[in-house]
Amino acid sequence: MSPFACAWVPFFAVAAFERSEPALVERPVIVVRGHGAATRVVEASAAAREHGIAPGMTEAEARARCPLLVARAWCDERVASARHALLEAALTVSPRIEDGGPGIVHLDTAGLGGLVGDTHAIVDRLLRQVRAVGLRACVGVAASRTAARLAAQAGTRVTIVPPGGERTFLAAVPLAALELSADLAATFARWGIRTLGELAALPRRSLGDRLGAAGLRAHDASLGVDREPFHVYVPEPYWEEAQGLEWEVTLLEPLLGVIERVLTRLCDRLGVVHVSVDGVDLELALASRETHHRTIALAYPTRDVRLIRTLIAVDLEGHPPPAAVVGVTVRARPAVARPTPADLWRPPAPAHRDLAVLLTRLTEMVGADNLGAPSVLDSHHPDAFTLRPFVAHAAVATPGAPDDRHPPPRMMLRRKQPSAAVEVEAADGRPRAVTSDGRWTRVLACAGPWRMSGEWWDTRAWARDEWDVLLSDTRLCRLAHDRLADHWQLIGVYD
Amino acid sequence: MSPGAITELVGHASSGRTSVFTACLRDVTARGALAAFVDTDHVFDPVGAGRAGVELSRVLWVRCGHRLDRALRAVDLLVRCPGFALVGLDTGDVTPRMTLAMAYRLKLAVRRTGTALVVVSGHRVVASGATLAFAARRSHVAWTGPRPAPNRLEAIETALEVMRARARVPELRPGAVHHVRLRA
Numbered sequence: 001m002s003p004f005a006c007a008w009v010p011f012f013a014v015a016a017f018e019r020s021e022p023a024l025v026e027r028p029v030i031v032v033r034g035h036g037a038a039t040r041v042v043e044a045s046a047a048a049r050e051h052g053i054a055p056g057m058t059e060a061e062a063r064a065r066c067p068l069l070v071a072r073a074w075c076d077e078r079v080a081s082a083r084h085a086l087l088e089a090a091l092t093v094s095p096r097i098e099d100g101g102p103g104i105v106h107l108d109t110a111g112l113g114g115l116v117g118d119t120h121a122i123v124d125r126l127l128r129q130v131r132a133v134g135l136r137a138c139v140g141v142a143a144s145r146t147a148a149r150l151a152a153q154a155g156t157r158v159t160i161v162p163p164g165g166e167r168t169f170l171a172a173v174p175l176a177a178l179e180l181s182a183d184l185a186a187t188f189a190r191w192g193i194r195t196l197g198e199l200a201a202l203p204r205r206s207l208g209d210r211l212g213a214a215g216l217r218a219h220d221a222s223l224g225v226d227r228e229p230f231h232v233y234v235p236e237p238y239w240e241e242a243q244g245l246e247w248e249v250t251l252l253e254p255l256l257g258v259i260e261r262v263l264t265r266l267c268d269r270l271g272v273v274h275v276s277v278d279g280v281d282l283e284l285a286l287a288s289r290e291t292h293h294r295t296i297a298l299a300y301p302t303r304d305v306r307l308i309r310t311l312i313a314v315d316l317e318g319h320p321p322p323a324a325v326v327g328v329t330v331r332a333r334p335a336v337a338r339p340t341p342a343d344l345w346r347p348p349a350p351a352h353r354d355l356a357v358l359l360t361r362l363t364e365m366v367g368a369d370n371l372g373a374p375s376v377l378d379s380h381h382p383d384a385f386t387l388r389p390f391v392a393h394a395a396v397a398t399p400g401a402p403d404d405r406h407p408p409p410r411m412m413l414r415r416k417q418p419s420a421a422v423e424v425e426a427a428d429g430r431p432r433a434v435t436s437d438g439r440w441t442r443v444l445a446c447a448g449p450w451r452m453s454g455e456w457w458d459t460r461a462w463a464r465d466e467w468d469v470l471l472s473d474t475r476l477c478r479l480a481h482d483r484l485a486d487h488w489q490l491i492g493v494y495d
Numbered sequence: 496m497s498p499g500a501i502t503e504l505v506g507h508a509s510s511g512r513t514s515v516f517t518a519c520l521r522d523v524t525a526r527g528a529l530a531a532f533v534d535t536d537h538v539f540d541p542v543g544a545g546r547a548g549v550e551l552s553r554v555l556w557v558r559c560g561h562r563l564d565r566a567l568r569a570v571d572l573l574v575r576c577p578g579f580a581l582v583g584l585d586t587g588d589v590t591p592r593m594t595l596a597m598a599y600r601l602k603l604a605v606r607r608t609g610t611a612l613v614v615v616s617g618h619r620v621v622a623s624g625a626t627l628a629f630a631a632r633r634s635h636v637a638w639t640g641p642r643p644a645p646n647r648l649e650a651i652e653t654a655l656e657v658m659r660a661r662a663r664v665p666e667l668r669p670g671a672v673h674h675v676r677l678r679a
Binding site (some may be wrong): 350372373376383385391410445448470474475493 | 547576677
């Protein structure tokens with residue numbers, strides 16, 4: 001039994017439209033892209049090609065050739081749906097399949113003999129399953145994936161290449177079946193190469209010297225040799241649970257009860273495969289025929305139903321649905337949970353659950369921009385800091401033995417945010433009096449200037465002189481004279 | 496600073512109260528514990544705090560947009576979350592008195608979680624809810640540099656006077672004064 005089969009759906013974009021609109025079958029159909037006069041044909045059905053319509057043609061030219069033509073605009077979603085449908089159909093035949101691109105799927109048929117039957121039985125089953133999802137495929141069976149694909153594209157419904165007969169079969173296949181680049185195809189045409197057999201007869205080393213990797217790949221394909229490993233297609237898990245309601249829910253508490261039941265089902269599924277989530281998408285169907293979307297980001301991967309329910313409750317308190325709810329859908333974004341062992345030498349940190357709820361409530365209260373762990377940026381600018389997300393178990397150096405030495409505390413500045421503009425009376429370049437509210441305050445002592453500048457290579461260049469001044473109202477302040485804008489600012493008060 | 500209790504640090508501008516609180520922040524984060532700072536008027540200086548030895552990644556900074564009501568609600572949430580060794584509240588320039596109910600609510604919360612709550616303000620706001628209260632007063636400003644016109648601020652000296660202490664510790668008897676030198 002040959003180990004590989006290939007299912008190929010010709011004119012796949014058209015087939016995707018015919019799958020969703022069965023009335024289009026047997027009619028001349030084109031799929032177009034672009035607008036106005038620039039609209040081009042990207043795919044044409046077999047019936048359309050009989051009228052001389054080919055990809056690359058303008059829609060106007062295609063309609064001139066076939067007045068009964070049906071045109072559809074390209075739709076990514078339809079093509080993607082058809083592609084997934086083809087892969088799912090192949091998965092019902094073999095657990096090891098490979099996505100070969102739009103309309104192409106390779107199947108590893110090794111070991112299926114005992115389950116399904118001989119090669120003909122496998123092919124029949126594959127054709128039946130593909131037809132069941134609304135597509136019509138051609139199937140090729142051969143000892144390699146490349147040979148199986150070329151066999152599927154040979155023009156007949158089913159082509160089975162007997163074991164050891166690949167070279168003989170491929171020798172008669174036209175070179176155009178390889179879909180080579182225009183340059184390479186022109187080179188082979190100049191050399192008089194028309195079929196894969198003629199290409200396979202060329203010396204491999206000389207072909208590599210002249211045409212490089214592309215020439216070697218073409219030579220391998222002409223021999224039916226697979227150089228690429230078999231990439232097994234694994235369908236993405238569908239982490240979604242939904243529940244429709246027979247009544248309209250207007251209050252938050254009953255709604256949270258429904259959400260909790262949906263979450264429990266979802267988290268049970270996640271628990272079976274030991275997966276946690278780091279985000280949840282909530283979609284509420286409203287009685288007004290609209291939907292209310294909320295995305296809840298979790299501080300750490302979890303599948304704790306109570307925690308996620310609490311976070312959803314906090315979020316919905318701040319952003320309630322505008323109408324009564326008639327349906328709940330919860331989608332989970334799975335993430336790998338890596339356990340973090342506690343550090344024996346560090347005081348206990350808040351529990352993940354408590355911290356997540358706390359941060360969510362604080363974010364609702366003050367906004368995400370005003371919450372986090374401060375972080376100093378790599379700059380000489382005194383205001384060069386930012387806020388990063390607060391993590392209880394931040395990767396910082398573990399403290400060693402307790403240090404009994406207490407270095408003397410340092411003077412701190414109470415910053416004015418934003419810096420307050422002040423008027424300064426200066427003598428000999430040193431501040432003598434300061435006013436901010438129309439009231440002058442005498443400077444008793446001052447130190448400076450501390451000249452600072454930076455980012456002169458950028459549009460955000462800054463340069464200023466800073467002064468420490470003791471005012472007659474007992475305040476000890478830091479002033480800055482912006483040398484670029486020539487004005488004074490009160491940076492803060494030492495406290 | 497006392498775990499499971501409320502400590503007040505009061506004083507006028509340039510009295511040294513913020514520097515004393517930052518020293519508490521440094522000691523807490525240096526031993527690996529977490530701290531939170533509720534900042535009503537955005538007065539915190541992360542660059543200076545980093546230079547003073549505060550491990551900034553262990554500090555949760557909550558900026559309240561000049562809204563004292565938000566600051567109080569944030570403190571109320573923070574002191575109920577076990578795991579923060581220190582929660583600081585800077586009430587900003589305008590300091591209204593806290594209601595007695597609110598003060599006792601915070602007092603019970605910190606007693607349960609073992610969190611040390613430090614309130615930095617212009618005058619006392621927690622009243623009898625505080626276990627410790629200090630009044631900061633600047634006593635001296637030291638300048639340095641070549642004479643006769645010194646050109647560098649070297650340090651300030653702050654006198655911390657105990658205003659209220661529930662604990663029977665001789666060093667913390669009301670009226671006792673502790674001097675702290677804060678270098679620039």
